[in-house]
Amino acid sequence: MALSSDDQKRISEALEARVSNWDCSLCGESDWTLADGIVAIVLQDTPGTVALGGRTLANFALTCSNCGNTLLLNGIVLGLRDIVEKEKKLEEEPGKPEER
Ligand SMILES: [Zn+2]
Numbered sequence: 747m748a749l750s751s752d753d754q755k756r757i758s759e760a761l762e763a764r765v766s767n768w769d770c771s772l773c774g775e776s777d778w779t780l781a782d783g784i785v786a787i788v789l790q791d792t793p794g795t796v797a798l799g800g801r802t803l804a805n806f807a808l809t810c811s812n813c814g815n816t817l818l819l820n821g822i823v824l825g826l827r828d829i830v831e832k833e834k835k836l837e838e839e840p841g842k843p844e845e846r
Contacts, residue, residue, distance in 0.1 A: 748782045753829045757806050760824040773813040781807035784830055785818055804830035 749757070757780060768776040786802035805818035806826075821830035 749780075749784075749829070753826075754780060754782075756826060756829065757821075757824070760826055761808075761819065764824070770810040770813060770815050772815045773810060775810060775812040777811040778808045778817075779811050781809065784821065787818070 768778065770776065770778075785805045785807045787805060788796055789801040789803065790796065791800070804821045806821055806824070808817045808819065809815070821827065
């Protein structure tokens with residue numbers, strides 16, 4: 747699910763309010779690209795299994811435009827629960843048109 751331009755703006759503002767050093771830890775450049783969607787990290791209740799529709803951590807991904815180093819930032823910690831829950835709700839209702 748793509749992020750709306752308003753969501754992308756709010757994510758950028760949340761990051762700019764919290765991040766003081768934008769230098770990539772691998773290459774030292776500071777040109778990052780926000781992925782156009784949510785990255786879900788699956789929480790496993792039983793090791794070795796993956797439950798479809800199970801619990802996840804919802805993250806925004808920033809990728810270094812120079813070396814590809816990718817950072818995952820938790821959307822809840824950033825105070826953007828409404829964005830990650832909207833994305834999750836839309837994913838659960840694939841036939842529902844986008845509300846943009
Ligand atoms: Zn880099």
